[in-house]
Amino acid sequence: MRLSRSAHAGKLSVSKYLLTILLLAGFVLGTWAGLLLAARTPKSPAVLEHEPSYRYETYRASDGTLLHTMRTSPDRIHLLPIATNVTETKEYGINGGFFWNGDLLSIAVADDRPLKGEPHDYGSGWSNIDMPKGTLVWDKLAGRFSVQIVEAANQLRVSDRKQYWAQGGVSMSLPLGDQWRKQASAEDMPLMDERRRRSGAVYDKEGVVWLVVSDKAVTAAQFRQAILETVNPGKLEDGIFLDGDGSSQMRTEEVRLQGDRRAVYQMIAVIRPHSDR
Structure with a gap:
């Protein structure tokens, strides 16, 4: 048909x-x-490699103090033993705690292991030598920062001793107002009222951390006030002073601050994608 x-x-x-x-x-x-x-x-490694690991910013306080800062997340912080100037390493970051003749005088611990040697060894990073001092602690399991005044790492209060890092220094006592000076003196902060370059680490209520180095020599009070005034004003929770003067050093893609070119023996590094190195 x-x-x-x-x-x-x-x-x-x-x-x-x-x-x-x-x-x-x-x-x-x-x-x-x-x-x-x-x-x-999950995102491919190529995409992850281009995600920023830190944000570099500068802030100028009302008194003229200039701060160089690295804003990052606590999971990108990596405490490292070194024996050179921070700017001579391949890492991005700033100087860490106090030292003498290569021995670490401030706590520098990751997952209950000091950076150099064994727990309780002198100069290993297990202790704040001589007295309890302000120590910045990131508790990974709890997802929170704290500043704890302790003498040794075994005194730190954390959720899991295999999931934290701790950097010693001197308490900045941001919530204490004018009483911060009394606490810093109790922790034997060196050269507090002299004009020296300064380094520190502070964090806010959201768990963001800033690594901070002053551009010029200032007193501890000027440094602290400049941070309060310019770094996420009104939202910082606390922080610590780190070693300073010639030890105040920073290396980023944008800037290299050498201090007085001396070698330091510990740094706070920011983990970054392999392609950036």
Whole structure:
């Protein structure tokens, strides 16, 4: 039986319509599947390598004090033993705690292990030598910072002793107002009222951490006040002073601060993608 031309044309029209519907359905299903796969697939290393590991910023206080800062997250902090100027390393970061003749005089511990030697060894980074001092602690399991005044790492209060890092220094006591000076004196802060370059680490209520180095020589009070005035004003929780003067050093993509070019023996490094090194 032969179809009329009109019937044949109608049949072709229906076939094209069905084909169009099938193509559209396939496109929608394919798009949906692609979106679902993308949502469940981690970012590729190439994408991760281009995510910023820190933000470099400068702040100038009302008295003219200039601060160089590295804003980062606690999970990107890596405490390292070194024996050179921070700017001579391949790392980005700032100087750490106090030292003498290569021995670490401030706590520098990661997952209950000191940076140099064994727990309780002198100069290993297990202790704040001589007295309890302000120690910045990141409790990874709890997801929070604290400043704890302790003499040794075994006195630190953390959720899991295999999931934390701690950097010793001297308490900045940001919540204490004018009483900060009394606490810093009790911790035997050196050269508090002299004009020296300063380094420190502070954190806010969201768990963001800033590594801070002054551009010029200032007193401890000037440094602390400049931080309160310019670094996330009104939202900082606390922080610590680190070693200073010629030891105040920073290396970033944007700036290199050498202090007096001396070697230091510990730094607070910022973990960054391999492609940045």
